[in-house]
Amino acid sequence: MRKPWYAYLYIKSPILKIIVGILAVMLAVAVLLFVGLVDGPRMEAQTANWDGRGIEKGAEVYANNCASCHGLEGRGNPGPALNSRYFFTQRLNDVGYTGSLYDYVELTVAAGRPSKANSQWGVMMATWGAEYGGPLRADQVANVAAYVMNWEADALQQTAETDPWIPFQDTPSRGSPYEGAEQAAAGPVEPRAPSELFVSMACSGCHILDQPQTDANRGIVGPNMGNLRENAEQRIESQTAEEYVHNSIVNTNAFIVDGYMPNIMPQDFSQRMSEEEINGLVEWLLDPNRQP
Amino acid sequence: MAVQPEVQKKGFLKTALDVADDTFTRITAGISAGEVRRMLRGEPPGRPNPRLKPHSEAFLLHIKPTYYHESVTRFTHTFRLGLLSTYLFLVETITGIFLMIWYAPSPDRAYSDMIRLLSNVPFGQFMRDVHRLGAEMMVAVVTLHMVRTYLTGSYKAPRQFTWFTGVILLVITLFLSFSGYLLPWDQLAFWAVTIGTSMAEAVPPAIVGETVNLLARGAPDIGANGLLRFYLLHVFFLPILLILFFFVHYYKVVHFGISLPASEEEVGQDTANKVPADRRVYFLPDVLIDEAVFLLGFTTLMVVIVAFFFQAPLESIANPQSTPLHTVAPWYFYWLQGLLKIADKTIAGVILPGVLLVLLIAIPYLDPNPSRRAKDRRIAIISGVVAGVVMIILSWMGTPQYAVQGAPSVEIVQELMPEEGAGHIREIGYAHLPLGVYDTRQELHSDDHEFAEVLEEFQASVLRFEEADPDFNNAYGILEITQNQPSLKKLHWEIHWLSAEGAEEVFLRDFYLHENSLYWEQYGLRDFNFLRPAAQGGE
Numbered sequence: 001m002r003k004p005w006y007a008y009l010y011i012k013s014p015i016l017k018i019i020v021g022i023l024a025v026m027l028a029v030a031v032l033l034f035v036g037l038v039d040g041p042r043m044e045a046q047t048a049n050w051d052g053r054g055i056e057k058g059a060e061v062y063a064n065n066c067a068s069c070h071g072l073e074g075r076g077n078p079g080p081a082l083n084s085r086y087f088f089t090q091r092l093n094d095v096g097y098t099g100s101l102y103d104y105v106e107l108t109v110a111a112g113r114p115s116k117a118n119s120q121w122g123v124m125m126a127t128w129g130a131e132y133g134g135p136l137r138a139d140q141v142a143n144v145a146a147y148v149m150n151w152e153a154d155a156l157q158q159t160a161e162t163d164p165w166i167p168f169q170d171t172p173s174r175g176s177p178y179e180g181a182e183q184a185a186a187g188p189v190e191p192r193a194p195s196e197l198f199v200s201m202a203c204s205g206c207h208i209l210d211q212p213q214t215d216a217n218r219g220i221v222g223p224n225m226g227n228l229r230e231n232a233e234q235r236i237e238s239q240t241a242e243e244y245v246h247n248s249i250v251n252t253n254a255f256i257v258d259g260y261m262p263n264i265m266p267q268d269f270s271q272r273m274s275e276e277e278i279n280g281l282v283e284w285l286l287d288p289n290r291q292p
Numbered sequence: 293m294a295v296q297p298e299v300q301k302k303g304f305l306k307t308a309l310d311v312a313d314d315t316f317t318r319i320t321a322g323i324s325a326g327e328v329r330r331m332l333r334g335e336p337p338g339r340p341n342p343r344l345k346p347h348s349e350a351f352l353l354h355i356k357p358t359y360y361h362e363s364v365t366r367f368t369h370t371f372r373l374g375l376l377s378t379y380l381f382l383v384e385t386i387t388g389i390f391l392m393i394w395y396a397p398s399p400d401r402a403y404s405d406m407i408r409l410l411s412n413v414p415f416g417q418f419m420r421d422v423h424r425l426g427a428e429m430m431v432a433v434v435t436l437h438m439v440r441t442y443l444t445g446s447y448k449a450p451r452q453f454t455w456f457t458g459v460i461l462l463v464i465t466l467f468l469s470f471s472g473y474l475l476p477w478d479q480l481a482f483w484a485v486t487i488g489t490s491m492a493e494a495v496p497p498a499i500v501g502e503t504v505n506l507l508a509r510g511a512p513d514i515g516a517n518g519l520l521r522f523y524l525l526h527v528f529f530l531p532i533l534l535i536l537f538f539f540v541h542y543y544k545v546v547h548f549g550i551s552l553p554a555s556e557e558e559v560g561q562d563t564a565n566k567v568p569a570d571r572r573v574y575f576l577p578d579v580l581i582d583e584a585v586f587l588l589g590f591t592t593l594m595v596v597i598v599a600f601f602f603q604a605p606l607e608s609i610a611n612p613q614s615t616p617l618h619t620v621a622p623w624y625f626y627w628l629q630g631l632l633k634i635a636d637k638t639i640a641g642v643i644l645p646g647v648l649l650v651l652l653i654a655i656p657y658l659d660p661n662p663s664r665r666a667k668d669r670r671i672a673i674i675s676g677v678v679a680g681v682v683m684i685i686l687s688w689m690g691t692p693q694y695a696v697q698g699a700p701s702v703e704i705v706q707e708l709m710p711e712e713g714a715g716h717i718r719e720i721g722y723a724h725l726p727l728g729v730y731d732t733r734q735e736l737h738s739d740d741h742e743f744a745e746v747l748e749e750f751q752a753s754v755l756r757f758e759e760a761d762p763d764f765n766n767a768y769g770i771l772e773i774t775q776n777q778p779s780l781k782k783l784h785w786e787i788h789w790l791s792a793e794g795a796e797e798v799f800l801r802d803f804y805l806h807e808n809s810l811y812w813e814q815y816g817l818r819d820f821n822f823l824r825p826a827a828q829g830g831e
Contacts, residue, residue, distance in 0.1 A: 004368065014334055014581050021585035028592040031599045038823060039414050045810060045822030046411035052806030055780060057608065059804040073776075139403070139609050153778040 051146065058147030061140050069123060074151050075164040078122055083151040085158040086165035086173075094173050098202050106145040110134070120169045191277040194284035201269065209290075221264060223257050229286050245282045321350035323576070331577035343576040357546055359572040361564065364550040365579055369444075372586055373437035374545070377461075379587050380430040381534065383594075384468075387423040388527065395475070397523035399516050402477035403609040410606065417603075424604035425594060427469045431624045434465045442655070442676050445664030446551040450562060452656035454544040457537050459652045464534045466624065471526040473622060474519060479712055482610035483619040485522070486514055491632075491641035501642075513612060554664035603812045607712040617702065617711055618692040626690030627683050633694070700757035700764040701787035701799035707753055708746065709783065709803050714811035716746050717783070722807045725781055730771045747771075754787070765790040779807040 011017050063072065070076055074083030081087065088101065097104050110129030115121065128134040129141050136144070155163075167173055198204055206222035213224040213231055223231070232241035236255060239247065247254055252265040269278070284290055302310075317324045322345030323331075330337070337343045346353045363369060394409045394416065396402065409416040438458060441447055447455035474485040489508045495501035510517025549564030557563045573579060607616075621629045631640035651658075659672055666673060688694060697703055709717040717725070720742040730736055732754050736747040750769060758767045767789035776782040787799040812819065 004366075006368065010367070014332060014577060017581050017585045018332070021581075021588045024585070024589045024592040028588075028595045031592075031595050035415070035418055035599050038820070039418075041822050042417065043411055043414070045808075046417070048808035049810040050407045050411055052779075052808035053608075055777075055806050056804040056809060059776060059780060059782070060802070063802060137609075137611075138400070147777075147780075150777045150780060 054143045054146050055150050057140070058143035058145070058150075061136065061144045062147050065128065065136070066144065071164075074148070076166065077164075079125075080121070080166065080168070081164040082148050083155050084165040085155045085163045088152050088155045090173060093200075094168075098200050102145055102149050105148050106141055109136070109144055110138075110141045116170050120166075191274060191280055194277075194281040197273060197277060197281050198284075201272065202266075206264070218259070222260065225285060229288060232286065241286055242282055245285055246278060249278055249281065321346040321353070337574075341574075343574055346576065353575075355542070355546065356575050357549075358576075359567065359574045360550065360579055361552055361567045362571045362573050363553050363556055364564075365573045365582065367582075367586075369553060370550060371436070371440060372583065373433055373440055375583055375587070376590065377430060377434045377437055377465075378538065378542075379590070380426050380433060381538070383426045383591075384423060384430065385531070387419050387426065390419045391423055392527060397475065397520050399477060399519055399610070402475065402519060406476045406478070406606055418598060421598045421602055421604050422594060425598055425602050427472060428622075428624070429594070431465055431469050434462050435624075438462060439676075439680070443666075443673065444551065445554065445669060445672070447656045448659065448662070448664060449656070451544070451548055451551065454541060454548065455656050456653055457541040457544065459649070460537050461534065461541060463649065464530055464537065468526065468530045468534065469622065469624070471522045471530060474514070474522045475526065476606055477519065477610045478605075478607040479610055479614075479616050480605060480607045480620070482514065482612070483616055484621050485518075487619060487621070488625075489514070489518075491628075491637060494637035495642050496638060515612075551664070554666070559665065559668070560662040600818050601816065603814060603818060605713065605812075605814045617698060617706055620692060621690065623687070626687035628686075628690065630686035630689030630694070633689055699799070700761050700767070701789065701797075704750075704753050704757060704769060704787055705785045705799075705801050708750060709785070714813050716749060718805065718809070718811040720746060722779075722781060722805050722809070725773050725783070725805065727773050727775055727781070730773075732769045758789075763792045765792070776804060781805050 011020065062070075069079030070082050071079075075081050076084070082105075092101055092104060095104070099107075108125060110127070111132050112127035112134075113125035115124045126134060128136045130137050192200070198209070206219065208219055208224045208226070210226055211217060211219075211224040212226035213219060214227075217224065228245070229241055232244045235244050235257070244255075250270045252267050252269070253262045256262045273281070313325050320328070322342060324342070327337070327342050331343070344358050347356065347358045348354065391409070394413055395405045406420075409420060413419075441455065441458065470485070470488060474481045489505055492508055493501045493505040495504055506512070508518070508521065509515075510521050548562070551562070552564050628641070628645065631644060634640065635644070661669060661672065663669060698706070707715070709715045724740050724742045726738060726740055726743060730747055730750070732751045736744075736751060738744040738747060750771065754767050754769050758764055767787065769788070770784075770786040772784040772786075774782045774784070781804070783803045783805060785799075785801045785803070789797050791797055810819065810822070
């Protein structure tokens with residue numbers, strides 16, 4: 001049998017073949033290690049990428065559907081302004097909504113807004129989401145909400161003079177975002193009052209403040225707080241009442257009072273309130289002379 | 293008086309070594325450590341040959357022949373393409389199972405699951421890229437395997453049925469690839485599959501076509517039902533069918549033996565299973581080492597390609613309301629797309645591929661020539677090569693470059709900033725797009741070197757289309773880049789021209805580009821810019 005001309009390319013020795021195999025495996029492992037090493041930054045970049053692409057898509061939806069009322073640059077006319085400092089800092093408080101501003105925008109876009117008959121705005125916000133009969137799919141609604149939220153950095157630079165916001169006549173504002181403008185530029189006004197937090201963080205939904213927690217009188221979803229100071233001192237021996245209440249807000253599943261369910265109380269309070277606010281809330285809750 | 297034999301004393305070390313060797317021999321199903329050493333040194337086996345034992349004892353080896361003819365173990369005889377197809381199926385199965393963990397086949401979730409896979413799952417993108425690359429390679433390797441079999445005439449008696457199962461395996465592979473195409477639920481997937489299933493609609497008579505289309509899509513249009521059906525086809529029905537045909541195919545290959553090089557046997561003879569003792573190459577160790585090293589090397593190649601040169605695409609979420617400008621089939625269906633451009637759907641989409649399939653299956657019965665030697669098979673080889681060239685030409689006709697140009701104004705923008713995918717503008721990215729108004733009628737220059745290139749391309753492209761199209765005169769383009777939001781730039785494109793009748797026309801298109809957006813092409817060097825935080829958002 002004649003050998004083909006390229007026969008010299010064949011590797012004959014089994015040892016040599018195995019060495020080639022081992023080298024290949026080592027190379028593959030090295031490349032996989034590299035892939036693993038850059039995977040953290042890659043995932044971060046990808047997260048930012050898809051957020052960014054969502055905003056791009058949202059910008060197109062906004063330009064086609066929203067800009068005619070809210071303005072190409074979000075400055076309103078004839079509808080309310082969105083690229084507004086008031087909108088990003090004060091609007092949620094005035095509406096009385098406990099979710100995030102993103103949730104508020106997404107919900108409003110999807111489900112529209114109930115307007116009063118004597119509303120100052122000529123056109124009512126329509127239900128844009130497909131599940132409410134509108135033209136936009138859920139992903140488009142999410143994108144357009146992300147686009148609106150992307151004005152935040154711009155809007156927070158505004159002053160009372162440059163803010164295009166026109167107050168709603170049917171919901172008078174409970175505060176102004178411009179008092180102490182320098183301080184506010186750094187972020188929302190802090191610390192918020194404990195009594196306000198107790199409502200806005202939805203604590204009041206499950207914990208009744210003016211009724212004591214006794215065997216005869218138990219809160220239905222969460223323990224009553226009328227006699228919180230006495231109860232809190234006895235719950236865990238090694239913790240003072242302050243430590244116990246603080247811990248129960250920050251790490252909500254750490255201790256569940258007998259007869260109640262875990263995972264009912266939200267676990268993100270430490271992100272939604274500053275440490276100072278939480279301490280204020282603890283002090284207020286344990287204060288025997290507290291005024292609701 | 294009989295003398296009791298003295299008790300043989302066996303030291304501890306010797307006992308331990310014996311136990312170790314015994315265990316080793318059990319694990320290898322009959323090969324002792326000493327035999328492995330002899331194998332590695334290239335020494336012949338002892339008698340009786342202990343290297344045959346694993347073939348009868350071990351399940352995974354009992355389907356492998358104990359020895360091969362020396363001539364067929366040569367790499368250039370088969371290029372090990374059959375083994376490679378099998379291996380790629382294994383790779384697809386493993387990566388596919390990982391992907392299934394992160395995926396739900398519903399239009400509400402499929403696309404966001406892809407995004408979550410890419411941005412929140414360690415090695416998620418790697419798995420997806422391997423799966424996609426493996427799928428494309430599998431189509432290519434199975435096709436090459438068939439080409440090799442055709443060129444060496446290995447489909448001839450007694451291997452006609454092996455060839456038949458092989459053609460079926462090729463078809464299943466194509467359908468597997470195609471059904472997987474829909475699952476990411478992006479524009480690319482949605483429209484490629486919409487067009488693909490619409491070909492089923494063209495099956496005559498109309499009632500059959502409509503029924504087939506309805507069965508595939510689960511509704512008049514692809515939606516939740518269609519996605520679920522394609523998913524089940526992809527992960528369940530087609531793989532099982534493929535496994536079934538694979539075993540038939542493989543059994544036939546082992547049963548008849550791999551056909552020898554034509555020059556080594558008389559015309560009309562088949563001596564693949566009569567291997568003279570001096571030409572035998574045993575599976576253990578020679579063929580095993582060859583195959584293992586080959587597959588390891590191939591795996592490394594795939595890992596390197598995926599790590600540096602290949603990224604599976606993911607376009608915008610599927611939108612039934614908006615047909616993308618250029619709907620592109622996967623490259624292995626370009627030929628079909630090319631056919632569809634020159635004939636109507638029934639002929640090009642159903643009848644011709646059907647005839648082609650029947651022809652492929654019938655080749656062993658149509659070819660009466662008993663000889664497998666190239667010099668006796670001129671007609672067969674020439675017609676094979678002609679068929680290959682026709683496929684390549686059709687594939688070229690299937691690419692968007694051929695005959696589906698949209699209006700020049702649309703194409704100019706599409707070239708620089710396509711609706712989907714990267715394009716030159718998105719490749720240079722947010723940081724290299726200085727704000728301003730750029731008019732192709734003026735002398736354009738920019739301090740940004742990369743942006744200057746884009747402007748040059750813009751001007752050249754307007755000129756090129758102006759020369760090519762008589763309906764596109766006095767054309768000029770304007771690109772206006774404004775800051776739309778703190779991290780978002782708006783690119784406003786205007787193309788103005790005079791039609792052949794002298795009417796003024798204008799085309800407007802707005803795109804947005806976010807600071808953090810990364811766009812990528814499927815093939816090409818991967819962008820590792822995200823490793824340099826300074827490069828991000830640096831203006």
